[in-house]
Amino acid sequence: MKRIFLIFLGGLTLAAGLLYWTLPEQRSGAPVLYWATQNDANKRETVALFQGWLARQGLPPVDLRIDNAGLEAGSPGGSPKVLVQGVAGMGGDLIDVSTYQLEMYQDAGMLMDLTDDAHRGGFSTDMIYPALRGDLVLDGRQYGFPRQSGVDMCWYNRATFERYRLPDPSPHWTWDEFEELGRRFVAATNPPGTRQRSYFIDRVWPPVLRRGLGLSTYNETGTRCTLDDPRAIEVLKRIYRWTIDERLMPTQQEQQALASDATGQNSAFALFATGRFAMLYEGLWASMELRRLGDLRLGAVEPFTAGFRNALAGNGTVAIYAGTRHRAQAEQFLQFLTSKPYNLFVARIGDSLPPVPAYARSEAYFHPAGQRNEWEARKVFSDATREIGIGGTTSPFVLPILAFRIDNENIEAMLTGLISPEEAARTTARRINDEIARRVRQDPKLQPLYAERKKIQEQIDARRAAGRPVPAAWISDPFLLAYYRAQGWLEKEAAP
Amino acid sequence: MKPRERTLRRWFTGMAFLLPNLLGFCAFTLVPLALSFAMAFTDWDIMRHNQFRHEPLHFTGLENFIRLLGDPQFWRDLGNTFYLMLGLPFAMAGSLGAALLLTRVSRRRTAVLPALAATTLVLIASGLGLLWGGMAESGVWFLFGMLAASVLLAGVLTGGTVYRTLFYLPSFTSGVATYVLWKKLYNPHSGPINFGLAPVLDRLTSLVRTSPDAFTYGLPVICAGLAAAVVGWQVRRLRSRWSGSESGLAAMVTGALTLGIPLGLLLSWQGFSMIVAVGVAASGAAVLIVTTLRRPRPWGRARSADAGLGTEFALAMLSLPLLLVLAAGIHVGPALPALAVSGIEPPDWLGSYAWAKPALMMVSLWAAIGSNNMILYLAGLGSISPELYEAADMDGASAGQRFWHITWPQLAPVTFFIGVMGIINGMQGGFEVARTMTAGGPAGATTTLSYYIFSEGFETGRLGYASAIAWVLFALVFAFSLLNFRFGNRDLSD
Numbered sequence: 001m002k003r004i005f006l007i008f009l010g011g012l013t014l015a016a017g018l019l020y021w022t023l024p025e026q027r028s029g030a031p032v033l034y035w036a037t038q039n040d041a042n043k044r045e046t047v048a049l050f051q052g053w054l055a056r057q058g059l060p061p062v063d064l065r066i067d068n069a070g071l072e073a074g075s076p077g078g079s080p081k082v083l084v085q086g087v088a089g090m091g092g093d094l095i096d097v098s099t100y101q102l103e104m105y106q107d108a109g110m111l112m113d114l115t116d117d118a119h120r121g122g123f124s125t126d127m128i129y130p131a132l133r134g135d136l137v138l139d140g141r142q143y144g145f146p147r148q149s150g151v152d153m154c155w156y157n158r159a160t161f162e163r164y165r166l167p168d169p170s171p172h173w174t175w176d177e178f179e180e181l182g183r184r185f186v187a188a189t190n191p192p193g194t195r196q197r198s199y200f201i202d203r204v205w206p207p208v209l210r211r212g213l214g215l216s217t218y219n220e221t222g223t224r225c226t227l228d229d230p231r232a233i234e235v236l237k238r239i240y241r242w243t244i245d246e247r248l249m250p251t252q253q254e255q256q257a258l259a260s261d262a263t264g265q266n267s268a269f270a271l272f273a274t275g276r277f278a279m280l281y282e283g284l285w286a287s288m289e290l291r292r293l294g295d296l297r298l299g300a301v302e303p304f305t306a307g308f309r310n311a312l313a314g315n316g317t318v319a320i321y322a323g324t325r326h327r328a329q330a331e332q333f334l335q336f337l338t339s340k341p342y343n344l345f346v347a348r349i350g351d352s353l354p355p356v357p358a359y360a361r362s363e364a365y366f367h368p369a370g371q372r373n374e375w376e377a378r379k380v381f382s383d384a385t386r387e388i389g390i391g392g393t394t395s396p397f398v399l400p401i402l403a404f405r406i407d408n409e410n411i412e413a414m415l416t417g418l419i420s421p422e423e424a425a426r427t428t429a430r431r432i433n434d435e436i437a438r439r440v441r442q443d444p445k446l447q448p449l450y451a452e453r454k455k456i457q458e459q460i461d462a463r464r465a466a467g468r469p470v471p472a473a474w475i476s477d478p479f480l481l482a483y484y485r486a487q488g489w490l491e492k493e494a495a496p
Numbered sequence: 497m498k499p500r501e502r503t504l505r506r507w508f509t510g511m512a513f514l515l516p517n518l519l520g521f522c523a524f525t526l527v528p529l530a531l532s533f534a535m536a537f538t539d540w541d542i543m544r545h546n547q548f549r550h551e552p553l554h555f556t557g558l559e560n561f562i563r564l565l566g567d568p569q570f571w572r573d574l575g576n577t578f579y580l581m582l583g584l585p586f587a588m589a590g591s592l593g594a595a596l597l598l599t600r601v602s603r604r605r606t607a608v609l610p611a612l613a614a615t616t617l618v619l620i621a622s623g624l625g626l627l628w629g630g631m632a633e634s635g636v637w638f639l640f641g642m643l644a645a646s647v648l649l650a651g652v653l654t655g656g657t658v659y660r661t662l663f664y665l666p667s668f669t670s671g672v673a674t675y676v677l678w679k680k681l682y683n684p685h686s687g688p689i690n691f692g693l694a695p696v697l698d699r700l701t702s703l704v705r706t707s708p709d710a711f712t713y714g715l716p717v718i719c720a721g722l723a724a725a726v727v728g729w730q731v732r733r734l735r736s737r738w739s740g741s742e743s744g745l746a747a748m749v750t751g752a753l754t755l756g757i758p759l760g761l762l763l764s765w766q767g768f769s770m771i772v773a774v775g776v777a778a779s780g781a782a783v784l785i786v787t788t789l790r791r792p793r794p795w796g797r798a799r800s801a802d803a804g805l806g807t808e809f810a811l812a813m814l815s816l817p818l819l820l821v822l823a824a825g826i827h828v829g830p831a832l833p834a835l836a837v838s839g840i841e842p843p844d845w846l847g848s849y850a851w852a853k854p855a856l857m858m859v860s861l862w863a864a865i866g867s868n869n870m871i872l873y874l875a876g877l878g879s880i881s882p883e884l885y886e887a888a889d890m891d892g893a894s895a896g897q898r899f900w901h902i903t904w905p906q907l908a909p910v911t912f913f914i915g916v917m918g919i920i921n922g923m924q925g926g927f928e929v930a931r932t933m934t935a936g937g938p939a940g941a942t943t944t945l946s947y948y949i950f951s952e953g954f955e956t957g958r959l960g961y962a963s964a965i966a967w968v969l970f971a972l973v974f975a976f977s978l979l980n981f982r983f984g985n986r987d988l989s990d
Contacts (some may be wrong), residue, residue, distance in 0.1 A: 413938075413939035
């Protein structure tokens with residue numbers, strides 16, 4: 001019996017030792033860094049470029065490995081696994097984050113404050129688009145650097161428009177123009193008595209529609225959700241009309257069904273290529289998908305609005321995990337993201353815009369070889385990012401994923417006929433405001449900030465009621481800041 | 497070596513063997529369990545209490561539990577969980593049916609398996625050929641119909657091993673993989689289910705258009721007739737059990753509610769206010785109870801007020817969904833002509849609030865029919881003494897009588913076990929299927945309690961609140977299990 005026990009114990013110890021020996025850290029001659037990102041050809045190419053850049057800079061090699069195990073493709077609020085691994089001390093050294101995730105991860109304390117090192121290392125926010133600086137900065141501190149930037153625009157397939165004798169959408173178009181064109185397309189492609197197989201556009205993004213009416217998700221200081229505003233109700237009514245009455249676009253669940261179609265990839269691209277979607281609301285990265293589907297004659301226009309022209313801009317940011325053991329090497333990677341080889345690479349492949357704006361005005365970006373059909377659209381994306389791109393809206397008092405979930409759930413409930421647009425707007429605002437109150441009550445760190453911002457909000461409201469301008473420093477919402485500036489509601493000395 | 501030393505050595509040796517398992521149990525089960533219980537009484541939030549932020553943890557007493565009582569999402573998700581559990585009786589019936597079929601198969605071994613397998617392949621190839629040739633919808637029907645027919649035929653006629661494996665397939669296939677497959681099947685645009693349904697619904701549309709009265713009046717009349725038959729049978733059975741002193745008052749109330757709930761829902765669907773619907777349903781149930789209670793009981797009173805409750809509950813689980821379907825038939829019939837004007841569309845299975853839950857139920861049903869339940873029923877069937885059947889044959893019992901008077905009672909312990917486990921799994925389940933297929937939508941229609949625990953714990957990081965929900969779920973499961981053991985066991989010993 002004892003012998004059996006010892007044999008098993010020995011076997012298990014040996015197996016543990018072998019397992020330890022197989023770890024990359026034990027076998028690699030260089031520091032091993034894990035980058036939590038999607039494992040695709042572009043990322044692998046980025047890693048190869050980084051290693052070449054290190055060699056050219058005379059820096060010691062780094063074994064950068066892609067870790068996509070914790071990522072969930074298509075998860076709207078980001079990946080819970082990345083958060084859980086991060087707070088448990090097991091995060092990747094480099095983490096891909098969206099605007100909404102950055103705030104959440106920073107709040108959990110799992111991102112490294114890079115402000116001072118970024119200035120020294122040349123990867124500060126001065127290097128990127130001014131409209132997108134807020135995406136990287138929280139409470140005045142920098143927490144990452146973009147590996148790409150850009151806006152979502154409306155792609156259109158010229159061949160589809162010609163086939164159904166539709167005029168091209170105008171560069172700055174309105175809700176009514178969208179509706180009129182969409183109605184004509186849907187009528188032409190779905191004869192009466194047949195099941196609908198074609199849609200005008202794959203989706204719309206409610207915040208952009210709201211911004212067109214001058215409304216943000218929160219008030220100027222992020223202390224209250226404003227989605228019970230009549231303008232939000234107007235947007236919901238339009239979404240209902242376009243989705244249910246006019247059938248210009250699929251419902252959210254239909255979108256999901258399309259995204260899981262036969263190829264396992266987002267079949268909206270295939271449907272766009274075959275003319276079953278006239279338009280796609282996506283970023284420049286969509287060109288990489290569309291390239292595989294043939295030499296499409298592509299056009300792009302800015303999102304249709306009801307007044308205030310805007311496009312949702314964002315960064316694909318790389319942040320450094322606070323628990324990394326390789327801070328210097330991780331910062332070298334962020335430095336590399338400002339380099340010419342990397343930016344020209346992004347410009348060439350069209351995976352959004354390069355993070356350093358100068359490269360988005362380069363020949364490599366505007367006229368990539370072999371992609372003549374994208375040249376025109378690329379200019380539209382570049383111009384829109386500079387002119388009408390505005391970063392995402394968040395409030396420090398509510399988790400972005402929670403606000404997104406609540407908003408989304410009520411839009412779905414409205415589209416399924418469970419509640420009216422008015423009720424959806426009321427419920428969304430009430431639930432988000434309840435969450436704000438709960439979070440402020442539970443988190444002592446937030447209480448002074450909330451009290452301070454509430455005071456500022458009262459002052460803003462008083463000034464607005466009196467028709468007086470407001471200091472720009474009082475407004476924390478990037479959209480409202482841009483909107484106030486455009487309306488001339490900011491104090492002159494605060495304007496840039 | 498002294499006996500005491502020997503005993504100690506044996507004890508240490510035994511413990512050394514047990515230790516890895518005990519350590520694993522403590523590290524991965526016991527300690528997390530105790531921690532989660534403690535967390536349920538705190539404001540633990542992974543945003544504030546983690547490796548990088550060390551804010552003091554506050555004991556919040558019952559705050560999380562009190563908040564939960566007023567949380568509409570909790571009640572909605574609890575309702576969704578119970579709704580999805582309505583498939584349990586069908587799953588049990590399906591497992592029993594599969595087990596009976598396979599038992600029958602194994603008794604009639606024949607040598608035609610290769611021929612049947614070849615026929616199946618030829619039929620599948622023909623279906624694919626039709627699809628390739630452009631006969632999409634009819635091809636899909638042909639393919640699925642022939643597949644089903646061949647499996648059924650082969651299952652009935654051949655040796656069972658292959659078909660036992662086929663039936664058991666969902667159990668050892670990865671859940672997520674099958675859910676992704678089902679998601680494709682349900683696809684409203686390119687899914688084969690809607691491809692198959694489309695011609696049927698087109699035919700139905702034309703039928704409704706040509707003879708709208710048959711649907712406006714005929715369908716509700718047929719459904720009402722069937723519902724009346726079920727209600728009549730139920731009333732007669734309830735009264736007979738009461739008179740025979742087999743049921744107590746609790747069983748009577750349960751049986752009466754089984755009839756009242758569909759009636760109330762039907763009235764509510766027809767536009768009556770909730771007060772009227774509940775009032776009429778409650779009055780009907782009360783009349784039934786009062787008139788039954790006044791009937792004579794020649795065998796004296798039942799042993800207790802809860803006598804026969806287990807049987808009544810099991811029957812309610814079967815008859816309630818049936819009556820609900822018939823009530824839906826009564827309600828939908830008159831609306832069909834209006835629907836037919838624009839053409840009756842196949843459902844948007846996962847996108848419609850009304851269809852999403854039934855769609856997930858069907859997936860679970862498919863997985864449950866050939867699951868461990870079937871294996872348990874197969875084992876149960878194998879352990880029934882053949883002498884009982886021989887005696888029944890000698891008495892001239894029909895197949896139905898053999899089933900109701902021998903098979904079903906003999907399987908009661910297995911059914912009880914499957915029922916208890918089914919309720920436990922049902923209350924804890926629904927996460928994987930909803931996460932993969934619907935992400936809890938549309939509008940939270942498929943968010944179950946386990947899904948809510950996940951999203952509160954790991955998406956928003958409120959581990960304290962998530963733990964409180966988990967412990968309430970545990971309490972519910974525990975209470976249901978206690979009820980099951982209390983009343984189900986009593987019936988078994990009967």
